[in-house]
Structures are given as C-alpha cells and as structure tokens.
Amino acid sequence: MAEIEIKNLHKSFSDFIAVKNSNLVIENKEFFVLLGPSGCGKTTTLRMIAGLELPTSGNIFLDKEDVSYLRASQRDIAFVFQLFALYPHLNVRNNLAFPLKMQGYSKQDIDTRVMEAAKLLRIDHILKSKTSGLAGGDRQRVALGRALVRRPKAFLMDEPLGTLDAEFRELMCLELRKLHDDIDATTVYVTHDQQEAMSMADRIAVMNEGEILQADSPNIIYNKPKTKFVANFIGSPGMNFMPINQKISPNQNNVSVAGTIINIPTQKDGSSSDQNFLGVRPENLKLVSENGIKGNIFGVEYLGSRKILTVETVVGNIKIRVDSDTNVQINEQVQFNVLNNNQIVFDGSTDKALISEFIS
Amino acid sequence: MDTSRSPLEPSGFSRKLAATIIIVYMVVTLIPITWIVATSFKSVDSAISYPPEVFFEPSLEGYVNLFTNRSRQPKEYLDSLPPPETWYEELVRSREMVITGPSKFIGRYSNSLIIGFGATFLSVFLGALAAYAFSRFKVPLKDDLMFFILSTRMFPPIAVAVPIFIMYRKLGLGDTHLGMIILYTVVNLSLAVWLLKGFMDEIPKEYEEAAMIDGYSRMQAFFKVVLPQAMTGIAATAIFCMIFSWNEYAFAVLLTQFNAQTAPPFIPTIIGEGGLDWPAIGAGTTLFLIPVMIFTVVLRKHLLRGITFGAVRK
Numbered sequence: 001m002a003e004i005e006i007k008n009l010h011k012s013f014s015d016f017i018a019v020k021n022s023n024l025v026i027e028n029k030e031f032f033v034l035l036g037p038s039g040c041g042k043t044t045t046l047r048m049i050a051g052l053e054l055p056t057s058g059n060i061f062l063d064k065e066d067v068s069y070l071r072a073s074q075r076d077i078a079f080v081f082q083l084f085a086l087y088p089h090l091n092v093r094n095n096l097a098f099p100l101k102m103q104g105y106s107k108q109d110i111d112t113r114v115m116e117a118a119k120l121l122r123i124d125h126i127l128k129s130k131t132s133g134l135a136g137g138d139r140q141r142v143a144l145g146r147a148l149v150r151r152p153k154a155f156l157m158d159e160p161l162g163t164l165d166a167e168f169r170e171l172m173c174l175e176l177r178k179l180h181d182d183i184d185a186t187t188v189y190v191t192h193d194q195q196e197a198m199s200m201a202d203r204i205a206v207m208n209e210g211e212i213l214q215a216d217s218p219n220i221i222y223n224k225p226k227t228k229f230v231a232n233f234i235g236s237p238g239m240n241f242m243p244i245n246q247k248i249s250p251n252q253n254n255v256s257v258a259g260t261i262i263n264i265p266t267q268k269d270g271s272s273s274d275q276n277f278l279g280v281r282p283e284n285l286k287l288v289s290e291n292g293i294k295g296n297i298f299g300v301e302y303l304g305s306r307k308i309l310t311v312e313t314v315v316g317n318i319k320i321r322v323d324s325d326t327n328v329q330i331n332e333q334v335q336f337n338v339l340n341n342n343q344i345v346f347d348g349s350t351d352k353a354l355i356s357e358f359i360s
Numbered sequence: 361m362d363t364s365r366s367p368l369e370p371s372g373f374s375r376k377l378a379a380t381i382i383i384v385y386m387v388v389t390l391i392p393i394t395w396i397v398a399t400s401f402k403s404v405d406s407a408i409s410y411p412p413e414v415f416f417e418p419s420l421e422g423y424v425n426l427f428t429n430r431s432r433q434p435k436e437y438l439d440s441l442p443p444p445e446t447w448y449e450e451l452v453r454s455r456e457m458v459i460t461g462p463s464k465f466i467g468r469y470s471n472s473l474i475i476g477f478g479a480t481f482l483s484v485f486l487g488a489l490a491a492y493a494f495s496r497f498k499v500p501l502k503d504d505l506m507f508f509i510l511s512t513r514m515f516p517p518i519a520v521a522v523p524i525f526i527m528y529r530k531l532g533l534g535d536t537h538l539g540m541i542i543l544y545t546v547v548n549l550s551l552a553v554w555l556l557k558g559f560m561d562e563i564p565k566e567y568e569e570a571a572m573i574d575g576y577s578r579m580q581a582f583f584k585v586v587l588p589q590a591m592t593g594i595a596a597t598a599i600f601c602m603i604f605s606w607n608e609y610a611f612a613v614l615l616t617q618f619n620a621q622t623a624p625p626f627i628p629t630i631i632g633e634g635g636l637d638w639p640a641i642g643a644g645t646t647l648f649l650i651p652v653m654i655f656t657v658v659l660r661k662h663l664l665r666g667i668t669f670g671a672v673r674k
Contacts, residue, residue, distance in 0.1 A: 052569050072572045079573045085566035089588040099574035150574070 002063040002153035002186055003028045004049060009058035011044055018044040020210040021058070026188060026203075031180050033197040034190045036207035037233070042190045043158055045207070049188060050079045050156050062153060073102075078147035080157040084139050086131040092118075092142050093127040099150045117145040120179070136164050140172060144179065154186040161196060173199050194234055198222070206230045223342065224359045228351040231279050231344070237308060239279045241346065242293075242315045247274040248345055248354060255345070258315050260293045264343045265358035273349035282308060282321040284339045287328075292335030293318075297328050311336065393649070400642030407638040421455075422639025424448045425632065426465050426647075430457040432633070465644060468626040472606065473651065474537055475622055479544035479605040484598050486545070487552025488560075488590065492582060494553070495560035496568075506557070509550045517547050518610045528615055535619045540612070544605035552597050559593025560586070595662035599655065606652050623648050 004026040011019040019041040026032045034042040047053040049060055051072030059068045067075050078099075086095050096114045105113070118124040121141040126134065131142060140160060147155055160176075161169045177200045180187050191197055197204050198218045205215035206229070214226045225231035231239035242257045248271040254263050257278055264278070287309075295313035302324065309320045311334060320336055328334060345354045353359055370378070399407050401418040404425075430452055438458070444450040452459050490509075494502060524543065525534070533539030563586060571581035587594070613625040627644035630637050 050573060052573070071577075072569070073575045073577060075573075077573065079570065081566045081570060083564065083566055085564065085570040087567065087570075087585055087588075089591075098571070102575040102580075146570075146574070 003061075004154060004186065004188065005061040005064075006045070006049070007059045007061070009045065009048060009060065010056050011041075011048060011053065012056050017210050019048070019055075022210075022212045024205060024212060024215060026186065028186055029184050031177065031187045031189065031200055031202045033201035033204045034188065034207060035194060035197040035204050035233075036192065038192055040207040041210040042192075042207050046156050046158055046188060046190045049154075050077055051075050052079075076150075076153045078150060078152040078155050080143050080147050080155065080160045082159040082162050084143040084160075086134075086139060086142055086146070088130075088132055090131070091127070092123065092129050092131060092134075095131060095142055096127075096145050096149050099146060103150070113149050114145075117149045120148075120182070121145050137168055137172065140164065144176075148179075148183065148185075154188065155180075157187065157189045159191050160189075161191075161193075169196070170199075176200060194236070198234075206233060208233070224353075225279075225344070226353050226359075228277065228279070228346045228353075231346070231353075235281060237282055237319045239281050240285070240318045241277040241279055242318070244276045244278050244345070245274070246276070247271055248276055248347075258293050258313060260291070260337070262338055262343070263341060264345060265341055265356040267345065268355040268357070271345070271347045271349075271354055273347055275348035276354075277346040277348060279344040279346055279353075280338055281342075282319040284342055285318070285320040285336050286339045287320065287322060287326065288335050288337045290335065292337040294333065294335050297330055297332045297334060300328065300330065309334075396642050396645050398642075399638055400646045402639050402642070404632060404637065404639055407642070408635075419451075419639075420448070421451060422637075422641075422643040424451055425637050425640035426630065426643040427463055428452070428459045429461050429463050430455075431460050432457050463630075464626065465623075468621055468623045469647070471537065471616075471620055472623040472648070475540045475544065475620070476602060476606040476651070478537070478541040479548065480598055480601040482541060482545040483548035483552045483601040483605075484556075484594055487549055487556050487597060488587065488594065490549075490553045491556035491560045492586060494557050496565065506554070509553050513547075513550050521611065521614055524611075525614060535616050535621075537620045540616065540620055540622070543611060543615070544601075544608060548601040548604055551600060555597045555600070556590065556593050559590050563589050591662050595659040599659055602655055603652060 004024075006022060006024045009019055009022045009024075011017075022041075022045065034045060036042045044053060048055050051067070051070060051074075055068055059066055061067065062075060062077070072079075087098065090098065093114060096117060097110050100110045100113060114127070115124065118127055121144055123138060123141045123145060126138060131139065134142065143160065157176075161172050164172060173196055176189075179185075180200075189197075189200065201218055203215060203217055204221050206213045206221060208229050214221060214230050216224075221230065222234055225234060225239070228241065232241070244255045244257060246255065248255070248267055250267055250270050252264070252270075253266045254261050255278060256262070262278065293313055293315070295311035295318065297309060298312040298317060299310040301308040301310075305324055307322050307324050307326060309322055309326075309328060311318045311320060318336070322328075342358060344359055345356070346352065347354055398414075398416075400422045401420070402413070402416050403419045403421050406413045406416045407422075428448070433456065435456065438453060438456060441453075441458070444453050449459060493499060494506060499505065528534040528539055528543075531539075533542065567585045567589065568578065568581040571585045572578060576584065607624060608622075609624045612622045616622065616625070623644065627641055627648065628636075630640045630644065632638075632640065
C-alpha cells in the first residue's frame with residue numbers, strides 16, 4: 001500500500017480549467033474522499049492519479065516515485081468505475097482473472113487469488129455467471145473483486161455507489177469501509193454525496209471549480225469549515241449565513257445581526273471587508289421568547305426525530321433545527337438566538353473563515 | 361375483448377398480415393434462385409426447351425460439364441476405348457464425348473475465395489482500427505476526414521476503371537490476387553469505417569480504461585476488450601464487404617484474365633456445343649451462391665444479439 005502525493009497539479013481542457021494547482025498528501029492506509037458538486041474537478045483529479053488523464057502541469061507521486069507521466073498500466077493502481085465496466089463478454093471468474101492474466105501468473109495462482117477475492121466479497125457462488133445478468137450489488141462486488149485481486153498499491157473509486165438504490169448504498173458504504181480496513185488499503189474515493197463521504201472517510205477534500213478548498217477529517221470539515229462554500233455544501237441543510245454590516249477587528253467578541261448583539265469567539269484577525277457573514281449551523285440556533293432575532297415561520301420539515309424550521313427574517317431565510325415535539329405554525333412569529341459560541345465569521349470579500357479562538 | 365395480450369404485442373391479424381407479406385416477398389426473390397438451381401440439374405436439351413420444363417428428369421450433366429473439358433469423338437473411337445470407370449465418364453460417353461481434363465472452374469472458384477475473404481478480412485481489420493481511432497482519439501480535421509472517406513463512394517467505382525487499369529498495369533498488379541484484394545479493400549473500406557465507427561462509439565470507453573488500468577496496453581485492450589464487444593458491428597460489416605467483393609463483376613472482367621480471374625466473369629462464359637452451356641452455368645452459379653450463404657448464416661447470430669446489452673447501466 002502506498003502514500004499518494006500530488007503537487008501543483010493542474011489540468012486544463014483547451015480554455016476550461018478542470019483542476020487548479022492542487023496540492024494533497026494522501027497517507028498510507030487512509031480512506032480519502034474527494035467531495036464536491038459535479039464539474040468541480042474531483043473525477044479529473046482521480047483520473048490523473050490513475051493515469052487515465054495526463055496533467056497539464058504538476059506532479060503525482062506514488063510512494064515517493066514520480067508517476068505523473070507513466071501509463072495507467074505501469075502505475076499498479078486499481079480503479080472502480082461508476083458504471084463498473086465489467087467486461088460483458090467474460091463471465092465473473094474471467095473478469096476477476098483478467099488483470100492477473102496480464103501479469104503472467106500461473107493458472108493455479110490465478111485460481112487461488114480469484115477464489116480468495118470471491119470469498120472475501122461473497123461472490124464465490126456466481127463465478128460462472130455472465131456479468132450482464134447480475135444485480136447491482138453483485139456487479140459492484142465483482143468490480144471491487146477485479147480491483148483487489150491484483151493487490152495494487154491503491155484503490156481509486158469513481159462514485160462506485162452512484163447507481164445503487166439508497167437502501168443498498170448504505171449497506172455498501174459499511175462493506176466498503178470494512179473491506180478497506182480488512183485489506184489495509186489506501187483508498188481514494190470520489191463522490192458528490194456528503195453522507196457517503198462523512199460515513200466512510202478518514203479525511204475529506206472538498207473541491208469546487210477545480211480547487212481543493214479544504215482537506216480534513218469529517219468532523220473538522222463539518223464544524224470548522226474554512227470557506228463559505230464548504231460550510232454551505234456540507235451539512236443537510238447547510239450552514240446559515242447572516243450578513244454583518246461592519247468591519248471585524250482583532251479581539252472583537254460580538255457582532256450585531258439585524259439589531260441583535262450576538263457573542264462570537266474572540267477574533268484573532270480582522271476582516272478586509274466591511275460586509276461579512278456570520279455562519280451558524282441550524283443545530284446551533286434555538287427558539288427563544290425574547291431578545292432574539294425576529295422572523296416568521298416559512299416552512300416546517302418533519303424529519304422524524306427532529307424538525308427543520310425555515311424562518312423568514314430581515315437577514316434572509318434561516319434554518320433552525322428543533323426537537324420534533326416543538327409546536328410551531330406556518331406564519332407564526334418567532335424569535336431565535338444562537339446556542340453556543342461555535343460561530344464562524346466569513347470575510348465578505350474572500351469568503352474565507354476569519355481566524356478566531358474557535359477556528360485556526 | 362382479448363385481455364390476455366399486452367398492448368405492446370401485435371394482434372393476430374397483424375401477425376398474419378406480416379407473415380403473408382414475407383411469404384410473398386420470399387416467393388418473388390426465390391423464383392430466380394430456384395430456377396437457377398433447377399437449371400443446374402437439367403440436361404442441356406431440357407434447359408433450352410420451349411415451353412420451359414418445370415418438371416424434368418434430374419441430371420448431373422451440368423455439374424460434370426462445369427468441372428471438365430470434353431471433346432466429341434467418332435463412335436468407332438469411343439467403342440475402342442476401355443469401358444468407363446466412373447459415373448461421370450459414363451455420362452460424358454453417353455453424349456458421345458470424352459473427358460480431356462479438368463476445367464478452370466476450381467481455379468476460378470479458389471481465386472474468388474482467396475480474394476473475397478482476403479479483401480473482407482483486410483477491410484474489416486483496417487476499418488476497425490480506423491474506426492477506433494476516429495471514435496476515441498482527437499484526430500485533426502476529424503469530420504472532414506470522415507467526409508472524405510465517405511466521398512470515395514459517391515461515384516460508382518467503375519468510373520475510375522481506366523486510371524486504375526493503367527495504374528495496375530504500371531505497378532504490375534493487374535491479374536494478381538494482391539491487386540484484386542487491394543482494390544476491393546479500397547472500395548469497401550469507407551463503408552467499413554463508417555459502419556464500425558457507429559458501433560465503436562456505442563462502446564463505453566470505461567472498458568478500455570479498465571483494461572489499461574488492469575495492466576494492458578491500449579492495443580491489447582483494443583483486441584481483448586473492444587473487438588469482442590464490437591462483434592455485432594464486425595459481423596455486419598464483414599457480411600457487406602464479403603457480398604461486394606464476392607459478387608464484383610466489372611473490375612474482375614477488366615483486370616483479371618488468367619492468374620487471378622474470379623468466378624463471376626468466368627461462369628457466364630462457359631461455352632458448350634453450339635452456344636452457352638446453361639446447365640453448367642446454373643451449376644456454377646449454384647455453387648457460387650453457397651459460400652456467401654454459409655458466411656451469412658454463421659455470422660447471423662452476432663447480427664441478432666446485442667452482446668453488450670445490460671452490461672452497463674446508462
């Protein structure tokens with residue numbers, strides 16, 4: 001297994017920049033997720049690591065070896081495609097054996113390895129089947145099997161669960177993570193689904209418009225997002241942003257939002273702009289009876305154990321997470337305030353989080 | 361109302377109508393072929409009798425005449441010969457003739473097989489490579505090149521017969537197998553490239569990418585993963601190419617005489633006594649139909665089966 005490093009990686013297709021000077025180190029045995037909306041460059045990054053695209057500039061290191069311009073076949077990396085790409089003219093056994101045949105293993109070794117992988121993935125009973133007749137989950141497992149028979153240095157997966165139905169996807173998430181731990185693999189996984197990313201990853205890199213905005217553990221990505229985009233993209237619903245019409249200066253510890261004074265973690269840096277945003281997660285807001293920000297209930301989403309309220313205020317629509325026994329009516333006037341001191345101030349001109357006691 | 365039938369299935373009436381149309385069409389197309397096959401089993405006299413004989417006593421005279429050269433001999437000479445050893449010698453003697461040797465038919469037929477299959481293989485092989493490149497790579501002026509390839513078929517090939525004739529004479533390709541294979545390949549190639557490009561476009565590129573990641577070079581991936589999935593297209597293309605090069609007449613007349621003459625210019629020139637030997641021509645034509653028929657039947661299952669069906673969710 002291997003460490004993967006990308007340095008100043010850049011890729012453009014004529015005048016479209018797919019990946020902008022990205023830097024990243026993926027540790028040995030790490031489950032690393034590239035997360036972002038479609039078109040953000042996550043798949044292009046993965047394909048460059050695999051050798052399916054060549055970078056415009058920059059380097060890729062696999063175990064310290066520069067593989068940037070090596071062919072895919074020379075990189076010892078396995079790739080699981082979104083559409084699985086199982087060879088339709090071969091049965092399951094031959095699909096699994098296909099990568100091994102190229103490497104000149106004896107027939108016996110191939111059989112042993114295929115059996116091993118098949119047992120691990122519980123597909124040993126369908127080895128003789130045609131791939132075209134398989135159910136989604138079995139196809140997924142065959143695709144994984146084909147990746148792992150070769151015992152490659154790293155596994156790259158491009159939205160491998162994208163075509164499965166929701167219920168099955170959760171199960172496969174668990175299985176994938178367990179498989180990763182069992183074989184001590186280094187895995188790079190691309191998805192646009194934050195739940196998948198959160199539930200599996202050791203670390204997540206959030207990408208947008210070709211840039212890696214933040215690479216951290218799911219916990220840090222969620223609680224201490226470094227940019228407005230990350231804060232909004234992660235979480236369901238995403239973070240609320242309330243406009244602050246003042247410049248933030250160092251050591252400031254409160255701001256005024258819609259006439260209400262809200263305490264914030266002591267700021268270490270000032271803002272460059274005098275139009276900034278206070279970011280608060282829906283679960284860090286609570287309904288209060290007085291001295292809060294006023295608004296009208298615009299919508300109520302019932303989610304079983306909790307409700308998400310959408311409140312129309314002078315600072316825009318704000319989402320608040322409340323217990324599901326909270327009784328509110330549409331158009332009812334309510335007040336809310338922040339619950340604790342985990343707020344983040346985003347600079348209005350750069351969209352970056354300002355450094356404070358809470359976030360560095 | 362019949363509710364057991366799905367609304368998507370044709371009704372009993374439309375099935376019967378379809379069957380009737382197919383049968384009528386089949387009869388119309390099969391009559392000439394039946395007549396040719398029947399003629400091949402007639403005697404020389406019954407082949408040209410008027411009114412035409414629908415029922416007749418079958419004879420293998422046509423086939424014997426097709427494969428042999430014969431000469432008429434006086435009765436005294438025939439009587440002096442030892443009795444005939446084989447059924448076909450006996451048949452020829454009964455017409456007061458002797459076999460003087462095998463005819464050129466087998467040679468011409470072999471030429472047809474060599475040139476037909478050679479040109480088909482080459483067209484499909486080169487066509488598949490070109491189609492793959494056009495389908496997958498950034499080729500400069502791709503659309504113009506594709507149009508140029510197609511434009512070579514916008515005039516009848518025979519329109520360039522004279523330049524080709526002169527060129528072939530200069531190059532020493534006239535009346536050679538190689539020359540005919542090259543010529544038929546050139547004519548077929550544009551069709552092959554266009555047909556196969558359509559099929560290649562349908563094959564998701566993830567298959568080759570998967571193979572390349574599995575350690576195969578692009579060329580190996582092409583042969584091991586792309587070609588097997590393009591079988592449907594290859595079979596269809598091969599049948600079209602085969603039919604053209606097998607049946608081609610004009611260039612064969614023009615460019616071949618002895619060494620590389622194919623069966624089509626040879627068969628209609630089989631001369632018997634006092635005119636064309638119709639049963640022998642019928643026999644030659646019947647035998648000529650067989651290889652294309654077998655070829656088509658063998659490849660038919662590939663034509664009917666979409667091999668990649670269900671393998672990829674789109």
